[in-house]
Amino acid sequence: MTIDSKIQVRNVNVYYGNAQALYDVNLDIKSKEITSLIGPSGCGKSTFLRCLNRMNDVIEGCRVEGNITIDGENIYSKDKDPVLLRARVGMVFQKPNPFPKSIFDNVAYGPRIHGLAANTTELREIVENSLEQAGLMDEVKDRLNESATGLSGGQQQRICIARAIAVSPEVILMDEPCSALDPIATARVEELMGNLSINYTIVIVTHSMQQAARVSTRTAFFHLGHLVECDETNKIFTTPNDKRTEDYITGKVG
Amino acid sequence: MSEHIVSSYDEEIKELQGQVVSMGGLVEKIWIDAIESVTTASDEMALKVIDADKHIDNIELEIYTKAMRLLALRSPVASDLRTVVAAMRMATNLERLGDHAKNVARREKLINPDEHKEVIILLLRMYEMSLSALQQAIDAYRSPNLETAETIRANDAGIDELFNSTLAIVLKLMEPNNPPLQTEALASLLFVAKSLERMGDMTTNIAEIIIFQETGAFPTEERVRGGQVGLMESQQSRQ
Ligand SMILES: Nc1ncnc2c1ncn2[C@@H]1O[C@H](COP(=O)(O)OP(=O)(O)O)[C@@H](O)[C@H]1O
Ligand SMILES: [Mg+2]
Numbered sequence: 001m002t003i004d005s006k007i008q009v010r011n012v013n014v015y016y017g018n019a020q021a022l023y024d025v026n027l028d029i030k031s032k033e034i035t036s037l038i039g040p041s042g043c044g045k046s047t048f049l050r051c052l053n054r055m056n057d058v059i060e061g062c063r064v065e066g067n068i069t070i071d072g073e074n075i076y077s078k079d080k081d082p083v084l085l086r087a088r089v090g091m092v093f094q095k096p097n098p099f100p101k102s103i104f105d106n107v108a109y110g111p112r113i114h115g116l117a118a119n120t121t122e123l124r125e126i127v128e129n130s131l132e133q134a135g136l137m138d139e140v141k142d143r144l145n146e147s148a149t150g151l152s153g154g155q156q157q158r159i160c161i162a163r164a165i166a167v168s169p170e171v172i173l174m175d176e177p178c179s180a181l182d183p184i185a186t187a188r189v190e191e192l193m194g195n196l197s198i199n200y201t202i203v204i205v206t207h208s209m210q211q212a213a214r215v216s217t218r219t220a221f222f223h224l225g226h227l228v229e230c231d232e233t234n235k236i237f238t239t240p241n242d243k244r245t246e247d248y249i250t251g252k253v254g
Numbered sequence: 255m256s257e258h259i260v261s262s263y264d265e266e267i268k269e270l271q272g273q274v275v276s277m278g279g280l281v282e283k284i285w286i287d288a289i290e291s292v293t294t295a296s297d298e299m300a301l302k303v304i305d306a307d308k309h310i311d312n313i314e315l316e317i318y319t320k321a322m323r324l325l326a327l328r329s330p331v332a333s334d335l336r337t338v339v340a341a342m343r344m345a346t347n348l349e350r351l352g353d354h355a356k357n358v359a360r361r362e363k364l365i366n367p368d369e370h371k372e373v374i375i376l377l378l379r380m381y382e383m384s385l386s387a388l389q390q391a392i393d394a395y396r397s398p399n400l401e402t403a404e405t406i407r408a409n410d411a412g413i414d415e416l417f418n419s420t421l422a423i424v425l426k427l428m429e430p431n432n433p434p435l436q437t438e439a440l441a442s443l444l445f446v447a448k449s450l451e452r453m454g455d456m457t458t459n460i461a462e463i464i465i466f467q468e469t470g471a472f473p474t475e476e477r478v479r480g481g482q483v484g485l486m487e488s489q490q491s492r493q
Contacts, residue, residue, distance in 0.1 A: 209331065213331075237331045238331070238332060238335060239332065239469070239470030246333060249331045250258065250331060250332050251259050252258050252259070
């Protein structure tokens with residue numbers, strides 16, 4: 001279990017001021033696999049996701065307790081730079097949020113600030129390679145200098161994924177990445193996730209159980225700030241262990 | 255049991271299960287009639303059975319249509335998914351149970367209930383065991399009962415043993431110099447015995463479907479087959 005787990009979460013409690021949002025969460029996230037986080041609104045999925053790249057640090061009044069390691073390194077230790085961590089652990093949000101700049105500049109942004117390219121040729125390579133991996137190259141290769149905001153919603157989301165990939169992350173976090181997309185654009189992004197999971201560890205929050213079932217190998221169910229269970233997706237959707245999971249995924253009230 | 259937030263969903267699932275239960279009732283009835291047609295040599299009853307089987311076939315299709323609709327529109331998961339899959343498997347088994355009752359009724363004309371009493375007595379014993387198991391199985395489906403389901407699985411060996419005894423007796427009675435009609439009657443009795451033995455198997459399938467529906471497990475433990483395994487051994491392997 002621990003051998004191929006990329007991320008280990010131990011006894012994590014999260015508070016917003018006095019309000020506790022997560023209670024003693026323990027979870028192992030496996031390397032190069034897709035893990036889905038599901039659960040009712042407000043159960044703490046996004047809060048949990050933000051723990052994994054210390055995005056909670058930037059939220060006023062948010063306090064994270066416990067231990068989270070990636071490849072055995074404590075990501076909350078004093079000597080860790082959160083900015084570097086966020087390059088290793090990229091994030092894609094619910095609403096596609098490209099900068100109002102060219103397609104090229106959107107993807108080049110990360111490599112530029114992290115100094116990943118020695119010259120413009122290298123930068124171009126990184127951008128093109130990221131667009132390729134995001135399955136977008138064919139669609140945008142003739143208009144790299146046009147504004148990214150002129151693309152369709154699905155394309156914008158894939159630009160955001162390309163932007164996350166451009167800094168060579170190890171982990172990609174996605175918070176409801178398809179909730180603003182139509183079924184076709186969603187299918188494209190889901191297929192993309194499948195391809196990316198060959199090289200990246202992916203954690204996705206989704207409110208669509210069908211999506212969790214389609215894309216992920218493992219699914220974790222959160223309820224009222226507790227991680228109720230995490231198991232193989234197939235197990236969760238056929239024979240969950242916990243009644244709370246059963247009631248949630250079948251749409252029942254107690 | 256918790257209620258779905260969308261109440262019509264609950265109703266659809268209950269309706270599906272209700273239809274399976276009433277199909278089960280028809281299958282019990284068709285078997286009672288099929289055996290009665292043989293024991294009373296009633297052509298009329300036999301025809302009634304053949305007709306009832308067509309009706310049962312149609313109900314299977316109705317259950318499939320309803321189940322497909324639920325799968326397509328509700329995307330059931332977990333216990334709901336198992337319930338819908340179980341209903342479909344139930345319908346398939348019940349339909350085949352109906353077929354076997356029809357096969358029995360088709361033999362009615364060829365069997366004289368006043369001859370080969372010793373065979374008929376064995377058939378009636380198989381029938382009592384199989385019918386009682388079927389009735390219990392339908393009940394255990396109506397209000398899910400794992401204990402009953404396990405008992406039904408365990409008891410099937412008894413029906414298999416009776417089948418083997420019947421087979422032995424019938425083979426002994428099939429003298430080479432019997433008149434052809436006599437042999438045909440004996441073969442018919444054997445077909446009836448085989449259908450009763452299959453009835454036991456399908457009832458065991460129903461028990462396993464109930465276990466699957468309730469637990470998600472597919473019972474894997476090899477069922478003990480009477481005749482192939484001695485009674486002593488079979489009792490040991492159960493422990
Ligand atoms: N920035 C914040 N400030 C205060 N409370 C927050 C903040 N973000 C989330 N919360 C609270 O934390 C709990 C978990 O929220 P969240 O992680 O967004 O849940 P989910 O993503 O599962 O919908 C909720 O009760 C929510 O109100
Ligand atoms: Mg959220």
